[in-house]
Amino acid sequence: MVPLAGRALRDARTRTVVFAYLFAVYSYVQPVGYRHTYPETADRLAFARGFADNTGLRLLYGQPHQIQTIAGYAAWRVGGVLAIAAAVFGLLAAVRATRAEEDSGRTDHLLAGPVSRRVLYTAAYTAIAAGVGALWLAEFAGLVVTGLPVAGSACLATAAASVAVTCAGIGALAGQLAASRRAALALGGAVTGVLLLLRVLADTVAGLGWLRWLTPLGWAEQLRPLTGARPLVLLLPVVVTGVLLAVATRLVRGRDIGAGLLPSRDSADPWLHLLRSTTSQALRGQGGVLAAWLGTVAIFMFVLGTVSHSISSADVPQNVQREIAKLGSGSILTPTGYLAFLFLFVTLAVSLFACVQIGVLRQDEAQHLETLLAQPLSRGGWLAGRFVLAGVAATAIALTAGLAAWAGAAASGVRVALPSLLEAGANTLPTAGLFLGLGALGYALVPRAASGIAYGLVAVTFLWQLVGSLLSPPRWLLDLTPFAHVGLVPAQPFRPVAAAVMVGIGLLAGLGALASFLRRDLTTT
Template identity: 30%
Template structure:
């Protein structure tokens, strides 16, 4: 009898190799069904928005003189917010500068959230138990889902490139831009998959992945604002987009760095998945509460526990952004005062009175409704996910009516939304005070409070969706803010009829603190929000529980 060292497990034995045949195809089909709706929506936005801006550029470049473009390129606030303006005289270069970062953030965050949802989310709810009880192994299932997400990201990139080519831009720059957008989505997907393997909870994994992406965006802003820290561009997919400079330098090296980052993240996710048990993760989220602890003894305490951590995460991002807005207040207003043509064009797009500090912050405060609206919609979507996963079954088995719990949860979400808006106002005031801008704390808080009616409409839409379309809570909840803001900008830019513009909730908000509060508009939005919430509560009380 001889002894010897056992051979190392092969890739197939470790479950790295996706299973061929019907089982593998079924897993791939499952992944496609899980991401197709979001992928179609993101693809449409990535194709349409840059193409629209490129078409409009032909009108803009006749109105903007070369001296104004040079002043725009030299303005540090513009560089920090949008990246270095290059090739602004070219429709493609202007489009990349104006929409590149926004599209990249959208695609990256969507891919990260989709990756955590279809991997750790399905595993956490137990829907993968039966799947993994067969011949499929966890790493193989993960890689098949990742392959679908990477393919969807590539499709988004192709659509962005195709839209620019059809708009008449240079093919080389359009293809490079599309590749960078698709690569950013791939980084987001791989990052979300890795976070889903490291953390045992979907929410924590999603927060980690999105947090890393937003940190990369902040690194890009710092690198653009501080030339000595320009090397930070290489650590962020958003910075690599600027380094590549489509339609100007057309550098390929940043794209290769992006591809290498995707490969490293995918390999890391597969490695971690091969070394852990199903339902577990090597990183444990701190802050577990003992059974019977005070936060779990009452419905308000449970709601606060459920909402508190997300408020901190969203709050950190909101505070960082609006602190930057305050710090740039005097720089932006001075620039617009010296270049009135830019202020006129901004007014045509719905951003009036940008020449004053109060007008500047009022225009940007309207953007606050989008992240805060997304926050409230995501919390209601989390309640829907808890219902499907069975996490509310024990609670509803107690003498607790479902409407009572939902009302308590919504109260906590509303308090969190107010806290986020207040934090944004104070952050803007602190930044403006630091640079000597004329903005009081009261004016800043009054300005941010005007977006709360739009947030209330988002909350009402999410509650109505929870009752009547529980599978679409998040998109329907975000629609009044994100869709309404986009509708307002397009209506003002393209001179659409007033009744179309009036569909947007933002059309009924005043530019506070530059203007007095629009009381009728505020009351109307709150009435719509109340009707949606009441209808949602009634529908939720009557429908069957899912899961």
């Protein structure tokens, strides 16, 4: 079992390293930035009065406790962000370690030898636990180095780890129910999205605080690390994760490898739409995933838009307002500024969608591209068509975000022009195009590492955008991330030169990807 777990760890090393980097740097920079920005007690109290009851911030980061202290601020800002990141890590790790191995055919080869299903999945769970342990250590180290208490730092890191293991259980169960990696990710992602929505409702709607007890993200809040820990809350993720993994392990024995337990039709009336080209066929195959992205973005941007009316700078002293920008929140002191700030995260979401498309390219090549190319189809035409599909889908997601944010703001009485929020949505596309081109170039040159390269670039540059200014580096170093060149429309003007440069680099990288893809051999593993 140990060699199998080790191989699974090596396969996931890129994802684990990227997330560990995120956890370590974010955990270190936020407390340090807060300490340097608010050295005086009076400033910290003013910050707490201005933000403790702010609905928009509670929606983003959760319920604050004692944020007039460094420990309380760290528990709120670090804990709120990294709990969501941990949920994503757990889900991706579980689906990759279970369902993706079956889709690639490696599970069949392993089970043909002296390896049982129980041993195989136990090794996968062991590798996931080791990955979560790496994240725990990264967050713990980042917090302790800032001078926070050792015990409280360990508790805060444990809160994030508890979310990761619970969502890994959800991913493991989704991998048994769904018949493919893509379907398992969609199912697990939908469940995780609902759990995040429950946490949001609990933190923003009066009388719904009890919903925290229904979601692992709420349990992480209720643990209250650094502000009066409640260690008994950890029993909830331990028990729930144990049940999820036990059920998933039992279901493994009752299904065929490569199949899922959810009912599916073996036959259906022919539906020949979207089969005229490989691009339209890809749209047909990704229809459910795209619908999930559109629906999720629409729901969250509508909900976020409805609380924009609560944003006001009236109660925040001027000196505190000047310093808040250093904590990455300077744009949210007005309803329009808050809505513009949200589109920084939409930019992240659309860029991540571009990374998903790179992963789909790799998966399609491994599974059936050889068969397609046996027909009168060119390599260049296939890849160019997928670029077009990714661009159209990303545009749909971006404009949906703008429309949903406008609808939410209008529902709460905030007057923001619809064209300006549609422009804010379109403003996210140059960055996504840049990452799509760079990811495609990585796919053409090193296909097995393409997804890791794409996700790594997005994660590293976005984290640097959030925390880089707190370290006071040279300006040119801050400008290395493309997110620094995104004007937060409508609070800031659109930056045409920066957008043109990003689109140009993306196009050049895409052309390089086409040229390289035409020359290399196909890979099927």
